Amino acid sequence: MKAAWVALGGVLSSAAALAANGIAVTRGSDSNVYGNCVPSLVVENKSGETIDYLQVDVVLALRDGRQRIIELKSGYREGAPAPIAPGARATLRQHLDTSRALGVPCGEVSERRVSRTICETEHGTVCASSVLVQP
Numbered sequence: 001m002k003a004a005w006v007a008l009g010g011v012l013s014s015a016a017a018l019a020a021n022g023i024a025v026t027r028g029s030d031s032n033v034y035g036n037c038v039p040s041l042v043v044e045n046k047s048g049e050t051i052d053y054l055q056v057d058v059v060l061a062l063r064d065g066r067q068r069i070i071e072l073k074s075g076y077r078e079g080a081p082a083p084i085a086p087g088a089r090a091t092l093r094q095h096l097d098t099s100r101a102l103g104v105p106c107g108e109v110s111e112r113r114v115s116r117t118i119c120e121t122e123h124g125t126v127c128a129s130s131v132l133v134q135p
């Protein structure tokens with residue numbers, strides 16, 4: 001039994017080490033813009049690589065049973081770059097000028113989950129570091 005606990009401790013410390021050196025994304029503040037909920041996520045780049053573009057698609061379950069997918073992005077895919085350097089923090093936002101508003105205030109959101117994550121480096125490759133998202 002003691003060996004099982006030692007093994008479990010090793011697995012948990014390995015997972016913590018990966019998160020400590022990866023890209024951590026946590027829930028940011030929600031705001032209501034013209035009656036529409038606009039969520040955000042906060043990115044902390046704990047990796048050694050510069051993130052050129054990061055997008056997290058979040059599925060929002062509404063109290064009436066409907067679901068909506070919101071794309072939260074570090075910047076515009078084509079346009080002004082907003083790189084996230086190693087050790088830096090940034091906010092992922094919904095770009096209301098290129099995507100549909102949620103259509104309900106924040107109080108109508110009952111649940112959140114991640115459906116997709118896109119992470120690209122400054123060289124146009126997929127990020128080598130793990131991206132841990134807690135929406």
